[in-house]
Amino acid sequence: MKNEAQNEKPFIYDFSLEELQDWTKEQGEPAFRAGQIFDWLYVKRVSSFEEMSNLPKPFRMKLEDAFQFVTLSEIAKFESKDGTVKFLFGLHDNHAIETVLMRHNYGNSVCVTTQVGCRIGCTFCASTLGGLKRNLTPGEIVAQVVQCQKLLDPEDQRVSSIVIMGSGEPFENYDATMKFLHNMIHPKGLNIGARHITVSTSGIVPSMYKFADENTQINLAISIHAPNDALRSKLMPVNRRYPFNEVMDAIKYYIEKTGRRVTFEYALIGGVNDRPEHARELADVLQGMLCHVNLIPVNYVPERDYVRTPRDDIFEFQRILQSKNVNATIRREQGHDIAAACGQLRAKHMEATTG
Numbered sequence: 001m002k003n004e005a006q007n008e009k010p011f012i013y014d015f016s017l018e019e020l021q022d023w024t025k026e027q028g029e030p031a032f033r034a035g036q037i038f039d040w041l042y043v044k045r046v047s048s049f050e051e052m053s054n055l056p057k058p059f060r061m062k063l064e065d066a067f068q069f070v071t072l073s074e075i076a077k078f079e080s081k082d083g084t085v086k087f088l089f090g091l092h093d094n095h096a097i098e099t100v101l102m103r104h105n106y107g108n109s110v111c112v113t114t115q116v117g118c119r120i121g122c123t124f125c126a127s128t129l130g131g132l133k134r135n136l137t138p139g140e141i142v143a144q145v146v147q148c149q150k151l152l153d154p155e156d157q158r159v160s161s162i163v164i165m166g167s168g169e170p171f172e173n174y175d176a177t178m179k180f181l182h183n184m185i186h187p188k189g190l191n192i193g194a195r196h197i198t199v200s201t202s203g204i205v206p207s208m209y210k211f212a213d214e215n216t217q218i219n220l221a222i223s224i225h226a227p228n229d230a231l232r233s234k235l236m237p238v239n240r241r242y243p244f245n246e247v248m249d250a251i252k253y254y255i256e257k258t259g260r261r262v263t264f265e266y267a268l269i270g271g272v273n274d275r276p277e278h279a280r281e282l283a284d285v286l287q288g289m290l291c292h293v294n295l296i297p298v299n300y301v302p303e304r305d306y307v308r309t310p311r312d313d314i315f316e317f318q319r320i321l322q323s324k325n326v327n328a329t330i331r332r333e334q335g336h337d338i339a340a341a342c343g344q345l346r347a348k349h350m351e352a353t354t355g
């Protein structure tokens, strides 16, 4: 029952309802006890076994012996003027991760992290600067959403959507990500509609096929960031492992298999991938595909010398795509005043703690 994140007991949030049912049966308890545990975890959102007051005391002690809660200590919490809340959470092994809660007028969205650091090496991203430290367990991903939900509880609001776009490549931590998702959409879990969840990948081709075959309603987004192989390889070293055309083939398979529209994330970097010819080339590649392009003006990462695309050029890029019938929107920036770009807080924290 141990996992790679700890040498001790596994996290209770690592488990699905079905697994907990098996475990309770092994303990000689009725299966409905697992449903009660789930209710305490996902509906009442307690932080200790002791609070599970409708479970017999000896059973609570068994739980205590077998599992532990994920402890996310709040190292820092920043609130933006637009309501975005960015957390820097400390894990039990002193690693730090970022989670963002975004408040929209149509609901609340949480952006979760799936790995401590990242090994993908996208050149515009702060999360990858120290490489990959370790994968998060499913429970450590769950706990990020539960923590945000707890913040909303006093206002009687709920987390209505999730984006897996924080630090890390979710498809390199595939099983944990899928298990996390299972508990998010489970009616007895957080019960968030699959259509309100988006997984974003840098293009890990074998996992993209696997994900297509899962046949879920969960949305898929791909960080594309370039209209061709050569430029994409410069910006995203992962493109050398899984080239542009292979990524496109995997996307076509996903669309065919699921009938779902995919989102292409395109970070606009001044003078690098944001010229009209890039927009035209991208439009030619995507024309006719069931897709949507999300243009993201790149955030300034001090370690890289990328500059922001001027405002008019951003609109021009969008206009070119749309003129070729490729649907494109410009991402509304949230939390810009609190360094909400992926990995920036953690990078600062690492700098401060390592001197």
Ligand code: SF4
Binding pocket: 118, 119, 120, 121, 122, 125, 126, 127, 128, 166, 167, 168, 169, 202, 223, 342
């Ligand atoms: S953008 Fe995502 S995949 Fe790329 S380095 Fe950053 S965290 Fe990793």
